[in-house]
Amino acid sequence: xxxxxxxxxxxxxxxxxxxxxxxxxxxxxxxxxxxxxxxxxxxxxxxxxxxxxxxxxxxxxxxxxxxxxxxxxxxxxxxxxxxxxxxxxxxxxxxxxxxxxxxxxxxxxxxxxxxxxxxxxxxxxxxxxxxxxxxxxxxxxxxxxxxxxxxxxxxxxxxxxxxxxxxxxxxxxxxxxxxxxxxxxxxxxxxxxxxxxxxxxxxxxxxxxxxxxxxxxxxxxxxxxxxxxxxxxxxxxxxxxxxxxxxxxxxxxxxxxxxxxxxxxxxxxxxxxxxxxxxxxxxxxxxxxxxxxxxxxxxxxxxxxxxxxxxxxxxxxxxxxxxxxxxxxxxxxxxxxxxxxxxxxxxxxxxxxxxxxxxxxxxxxxxxxxxxxxxxxxxxxxxxxxxxxxxxxxxxxxxxxxxxxxxxxxxxxxxxxxxxxxxxxxxxxxxxxxxxxxxxxxxxxxxxxxxxxxxxxxxxxxxxxxxxxxxxxxxxxxxxxxxxxxxxxxxxxxxxxxxxxxxxxxxxxxxxxxxxxxxxxxxxxxxxxxxxxxxxxxxxxxxxxxxxxxxxxxxxxxxxxxxxxxxxxxxxxxxxxxxxxxxxxxxxxxxxx
Numbered sequence: 180x181x182x183x184x185x186x187x188x189x190x191x192x193x194x195x196x197x198x199x200x201x202x203x204x205x206x207x208x209x210x211x212x213x214x215x216x217x218x219x220x221x222x223x224x225x226x227x228x229x230x231x232x233x234x235x236x237x238x239x240x241x242x243x244x245x246x247x248x249x250x251x252x253x254x255x256x257x258x259x260x261x262x263x264x265x266x267x268x269x270x271x272x273x274x275x276x277x278x279x280x281x282x283x284x285x286x287x288x289x290x291x292x293x294x295x296x297x298x299x300x301x302x303x304x305x306x307x308x309x310x311x312x313x314x315x316x317x318x319x320x321x322x323x324x325x326x327x328x329x330x331x332x333x334x335x336x337x338x339x340x341x342x343x344x345x346x347x348x349x350x351x352x353x354x355x356x357x358x359x360x361x362x363x364x365x366x367x368x369x370x371x372x373x374x375x376x377x378x379x380x381x382x383x384x385x386x387x388x389x390x391x392x393x394x395x396x397x398x399x400x401x402x403x404x405x406x407x408x409x410x411x412x413x414x415x416x417x418x419x420x421x422x423x424x425x426x427x428x429x430x431x432x433x434x435x436x437x438x439x440x441x442x443x444x445x446x447x448x449x450x451x452x453x454x455x456x457x458x459x460x461x462x463x464x465x466x467x468x469x470x471x472x473x474x475x476x477x478x479x480x481x482x483x484x485x486x487x488x489x490x491x492x493x494x495x496x497x498x499x500x501x502x503x504x505x506x507x508x509x510x511x512x513x514x515x516x517x518x519x520x521x522x523x524x525x526x527x528x529x530x531x532x533x534x535x536x537x538x539x540x541x542x543x544x545x546x547x548x549x550x551x552x553x554x555x556x557x558x559x560x561x562x563x564x565x566x567x568x569x570x571x572x573x574x575x576x577x578x579x580x581x582x583x584x585x586x587x588x589x590x591x592x593x594x595x596x597x598x599x600x601x602x603x604x605x606x607x608x609x610x611x612x613x614x615x616x617x618x619x620x621x622x623x624x625x626x627x628x629x630x631x632x633x634x635x636x637x638x639x640x641x642x643x644x645x646x647x648x649x650x651x652x653x654x655x656x657x658x659x660x661x662x663x664x665x666x667x668x669x670x671x672x673x674x675x676x677x678x679x680x681x682x683x684x685x686x687x688x689x690x691x692x693x694x695x696x697x698x699x700x701x702x703x704x705x706x707x708x709x710x711x712x713x714x715x716x717x718x719x720x721x722x723x724x725x726x727x728x729x730x731x732x733x734x735x736x737x738x739x740x741x742x743x744x745x746x747x748x749x750x751x752x753x754x755x756x757x758x759x760x761x762x763x764x765x766x767x768x769x770x771x772x
Contacts, residue, residue, distance in 0.1 A: 181486050181522055183494035188518065191234070191500055193433050193476055196345055196399050198234040198280050198500070201493050202514050205436065205480045205502040206237040206284030206348055206403070208253040209544035210537070211553065215250045215257035216266045222273050223555035228507050229279035231560075232514030235500070236274060236507075237348060239283040241355070245331035248287040248356075249297035253538050258285060258335040267342020280345040284403065285335050287328055289356030290317035290365075291442075303328075304359045305366040305373065305382075311444040312354070319368070325382070328356070333389035336400070346399030346433075349387065353442040353451065357383045358404065361422060364412040364443070376418055380425060387431040401434035401478070402426065406465035408441040409450065416465070420472055427473040434476040436502070437466035448539075449736035453482040455530030456615035456737050460488050467497035480504055484528045486517055508534050508546050511560060523628060529621040536731020548622055550582075562589035569654040572597070574643040577605020580659035581626035587655075588633035595636045595651050597643035603627050605661050612682045613705030614712065615737065669695065678706040688715055696721045699729035704738035711745035718748035725751045 191198045204225075211221040217238060228236045242256040243249065250257035257263065267283075274281040290304040291313050303324055304310075304317035320328070332349075339347050351357035359365045360382045366373050372381055390400055404423065407416040414422075426432050439462030440451035453461055459482055466479035480502030483489050489501040506513060510526040517525070526548060533547040546552040551560045568591045573584045576598035584596045602608065604623035611620040630637060641647070648656060664677035678694075680686040682705075692715045696703025703719055704727045711717045719726055719742070726749045727738045742749060 180520060181490055181517065183490035184486070184517060186494035187486065187490045187501075187514075191476065193346075193399050195397055196280065199278055200232070200234040200514065201500045202233055202489065203235040203478065203500050203502045204228055204233060204237060204507045205240070205478075205504045206242075206282075206350075207240040207504055207544075208255050208538060209534075209553065210254045210541075211543060212250070212254040212256050215255070216263060217256055217270055218266065220553070220556060222270045224553055225270070225281070226273045226277065227511040227555050227560055229274045229277035230515075231507070231510075231512030232518060233279050233507065233511075234514075235280045235282065235345075237282045237284060238270070239285075241286050241288060241350065241353075242283055242335075244285050244287050244335035245328055246298045247300035247303060247328075248289070249292055249300075251296045252292055253541070254543070256283070258283070258338055259331065261338060264338050264342045267339065267344055271343035271345075275343075282346040282348055282399070282401075283339050283344055284348040284350050285332065285339070286350035287331070287356040289354075289359045290315050291354045291356075291359075304356065305368055305379075308365055308367065310354065312442060312448065320372075325372075325385075329385055329389050332386045333393040336390040336398075337393040340394045340398050346401065347390070347394075348436060349383075349390070349400065349402045349432075351383060351402050351404045352438055357386065358414075358441070361418075362408060362413050362441070364408075364410060376421060380422055383422075383426070384429070384431065387426065391431065399433050400431070401436060401476075402432045403436040403438065405439060405441055406437045406462075406469050407439055409439060410441060410443070410447070413441060413443075416468070420469065423469050424472050427475045432475060434478055434499075435469060435473060436478040436480070437469050437498075438462060438479070438481055439465045445732065446736045446740065448732050449734070451481075452532070452535055452733045453530070454532040454733045454737065455618035457482055457530075459484055460492065463492050463497055467492075470496070470498060476500065478502060482530060484530060486513065486522070486525070505530070505534060508544065508552050509549050511552070523632075526625055527621060529618045531619065532731060532733035535733050539732040548578075548625075562586055565590040565592060568592050570652065571595070571655040571657065572643070572648050572651050572653040573657045573659060574648070575605065575659035575661060576600075576603040576623075576637065576639070577659060577661050578607055578622055578626065579661070580605070580657070581623060581630060583657045583659055584635045584637075585626060585629045585633065587657075588630060588635050592655075593636075594630075594633075595638065595653070596630065597641050597647070598637070598639050599642040601640045603637075603639070609679055609682050610701070610705070612709070613701070614708045614741070616701070616705060678702055681706050681709065687713070689713075691716045692718070694719045696723075696726070699723045699727060701727070701730055701734065701738070703727070704730070704742060707747050708738070708741050708745060711742075711747050716748075717745075718750060720750040720753045722754055723751060725749075 239256040290310045302317040406419045408414040470477040476499040478500045479498040506528045509528040531547045534544040551558040
């Protein structure tokens with residue numbers, strides 16, 4: 180049993196709302212919205228967490244309150260008119276039937292969006308300063324903008340209450356409109372909304388007062404905010420403490436959801452959405468500092484991936500509620516498994532960032548481990564037994580083969596799993612050797628434990644020949660043997676080695692190394708880091724516009740930071756000349772660089 184588990188399972192009361200335990204999922208935008216509404220797919224995704232025992236699930240990260248804050252990017256939710264109310268009502272009914280609570284995050288994006296989408300209105304902000312992430316240049320808000328936008332916030336809050344939701348979280352983080360007024364890195368005004376912090380706080384106060392008036396004092400309203408923007412020109416920790424204590428002291432908020440950092444540019448994104456290169460719970464100290472100063476409930480998220488950490492931060496009094504958002508993408512039933520004493524059955528998030536990286540290129544949030552997430556309408560998280568058991572042979576014990584064997588065994592079939600290598604894991608074993616990506620090894624480790632528990636006949640070091648497979652007399656054969664390094668299609672290929680050879684130490688290059696990367700994925704950058712750390716002088720060349728062009732928002736900045744730190748030469752937009760050039764390492768499309 181996890182130490183301090185009782186602390187996680189205690190109810191939390193906020194005003195008249197009782198949340199059954201201290202585990203939550205924060206508001207995020209999984210890309211499941213349709214026509215600006217949380218329709219069936221969106222609702223089933225959160226209902227699964229409610230089935231799994233979560234206390235509070237929040238939805239609609241960056242749900243827009245106004246027409247000049249478009250909902251199109253990342254398929255977000257629009258709360259700009261009353262047509263949203265029936266969807267809220269149906270959504271709340273789904274989640275409440277399983278005992279969980281449901282809240283929405285409301286926001287105006289300000290400059291953190293695009294003008295040339297939805298209604299084609301100009302973006303607005305405290306000041307006309309370009310935002311690095313969205314690259315939008317907003318107009319400074321004028322008197323009529325304040326009146327309209329504050330009314331939009333209030334109307335959206337009313338719709339949330341009429342929709343039967345249990346509360347609202349006002350987004351004042353990640354560079355949205357409220358914190359665009361707070362932060363001196365954006366706000367250059369000289370009127371009553373600019374200058375000293377007291378003035379910069381004014382707009383947020385007016386918004387919350389209007390939301391309170393629209394919903395009544397008994398409705399739960401909280402706020403997500405940073406406790407340190409970790410940016411020299413931004414809000415300091417002391418600034419953030421002043422804002423938190425002032426807003427809480429005025430009775431404007433019933434909880435504060437505390438995070439660290441901001442999201443003004445690519446590196447800031449990678450910090451505020453920490454991946455596997457970061458330690459677990461890197462910013463809990465900021466939430467703890469706020470909790471010491473306020474009399475309202477304090478929530479916290481950011482890479483809390485395991486229940487042991489979650490239980491500790493609650494039991495020690497650092498926070499009142501802990502968010503495990505990506506952990507629930509990996510396993511929406513983790514609380515139920517904790518209650519049932521099945522800790523080993525929890526599929527733990529490894530911090531790959533695949534889910535979030537997909538969102539930032541217009542995709543939907545899918546899990547690198549759990550294929551059922553986001554597909555609840557047709558793919559169950561709890562595997563039902565088959566009508567009749569069969570005999571199945573699975574060839575290959577990489578992640579695909581292990582998962583196939585696990586699901587077959589859950590269905591009640593007799594499974595034989597062949598793997599020619601002496602250990603399971605396949606290509607993940609290679610990828611996990613690449614510096615900060617070692618946490619990937621958690622994927623086959625969990626799968627191995629599950630297939631062993633389910634009684635799969637695992638035969639390591641055994642190549643699955645036709646005779647061996649036929650001898651099992653199987654009803655079903657699944658081939659999951661993975662890929663191999665591709666053929667090298669460049670002049671001088673006879674001199675090149677694959678990145679598999681480098682990571683498995685089959686080849687140990689020295690001196691100057693040219694690494695040609697044609698995929699733009701993790702492979703090239705990962706191996707460049709490994710080679711540079713071994714003392715090689717490394718140049719990475721690619722035909723893409725930049726190194727690691729296909730790597731997503733939470734991971735690419737980490738790769739680039741490491742390449743710069745290690746002195747790796749980066750040569751983008753480069754094509755092989757007609758004359759032969761030697762390559763020492765090669766990153767084919769199916770290989771680990």
